[in-house]
Amino acid sequence: MSEQEIIRRKALEQIQELGIDPYPAAEFKVDFRSTDFTTVEFHENLKQLLSAINGIDDVDAAKASVLKNRFNAKKVLADEEKPEAFTETITVNDATTTLEDFLVNIKEEGLGDFQKSKRAKVKIAGRFMGQRGPFAKLQDAHGQIQLYIDKKGIGASDEEKETFKKLIKLIDIGDYIGVSGFLFSTGTGEVSIHVEAFQLLSKSLRPLPIVKRDKDGNVYDAFTDPNQRYRMRYVDLTVNPEVRETFVKRSKMVQAMREFMNDAGYLEVETPILQPIYGGASARPFKTHHNTLDQAFYMRIANELYLKRLIVGGYEGVFEFAKDFRNEGMSRFHNPEFTMMELYVAYKDYYWMMDFVEAMIRHVAIAVNGTGIIPVGENMIDFVQPWKRYTMFEAIEEYTGIDISNMDEAALRKTAKELHVPIDETMGKGKLIDEIFGEKVEHLLIQPTFITDYPVEMSPLAKKHRSKPGLVERFEAICNAKELCNAFSELNDPIDQRQRFESQLELGKRGDEEAMQLDEDFLRALEYGMPPTCGIGIGIDRLAMIMTNSNSIQDVLFFPQMRNE
């Protein structure tokens, strides 16, 4: 244990010797949050008051004057007639008071002897985050608020005051406390709580990193080491409010998507994570074992085949926010477990889905950030404008000037070499096209862009294109040079699907570890008949990175996977 930890444990013992439980069980009823009444609002009200009383139009000058002269509202009001504008009432927790009275009270500097009934009483809990003289900071889930703590003692009796004087010396940064008191404003105009009752709610035995912020928002001694931040996310969340905000945004994002799909009438479902046959994507799985069944299971790499079974079963639309697991490399874009939202809608095709997802993502962007145009890295990404739509061939022609739509394999190979796209002998026509696209186009697509009509070889679950041989009805949306979603008109021809699975099996025999397995039950389902259906998968973590302007997937996962400590 470090010196500071030993000191805190001694403080804990001393608190217990005072007869105080450092980990009390009882509920602490909070009726106020740190941001319920902000300093900015206070100054706005003060500016209005000044303007009304003194006829001051230049409120900024008035504010300066207030700060300079340590304006005392009570004094001014005594000399002037009380303005009509301030008879409106406000409510802070249960106490209703006029705005004027409230301002008078909070301008009393909290120390005068004005009528207690007029004070706005609040009760708040959070972490004790440091003190300077009689002023302390309390941090709750929403932010920080200043406390005024009279070190001469708090309590009804002298005995209580003495106990408090001992207790306050044993309170450390990071301790959870609950206080009640009345709101007031300090001489410099910071809304604060004059503490009248103080309770320790939970003692913190380890010192938190101290992050300093000045008034211009500059951060000093930030807690930035990713290793520590990810392993001790609780510390990260405590001292880095922008991290808390990121996850609030992520939650809003998921909520907005869920609302959008619920409103469309689709059903949120849950499907197995432990699957006897993994399918629905090309990836290497995690393998596990069930003891009672004495049978191997795979952690799902996708839920596609299960959701389509539900469409076979007759639902109009089903979706799932699914944790998927892929036993592959890790990077700032890849975590072994990640979240994918998949949606399947009966009687729709991929043209319809493009419109749907475009509208949904626009809705999400606005719900999360209040605007559809959001900063991502060095770019501003615009989700409001209609997204560009290219076929894959058009996109390649646009960015390389070469039309490859009618080329055979030999010509494609030659073109790839000319474009310095790395290829090897095993690549077929589809893979060659995909490589050219990946090398020459994808990284240039910053604004959301639909790429449609992929080679059939790469899409064993997608329906053949209605008019273009060799292609499937598939699209991806690319945004910030990364795939945002992947969708297709689902293959519902059971004969064709069996053939596609069989060619995947061939790939598997040749050593492709990511080749799909043949799922007999899924084929049986298709043989009963699946309506024409369009499906889509959206990488939730990737979308969260964009919506929160995060540079790595670890920054949008509370607990990214890491090697054991």
Next chain:
RNA sequence: GAGACAGUAGCUCAGCUGGUUAGAGCAGUAAUCUUUUAAGUUACGGGUCGUCGGUUCGAAUCCGACCUGUCUCACCA
């Protein structure tokens, strides 16, 4: 999986052409002060320099292995 870089106090970092007893700021402790808009004043404490091994009279510093992480690349969403 490959390469580059990094690990020193609770936190952020100096020190690293080997050389007294390893430093700073914040945090902490004790006094003092009873205030403020980044940290009042004074004093004090705090370290197995990632781990193990080697070179050397002497290693935080040089060498090797290992552990952990970061970045880039490969696979992938």
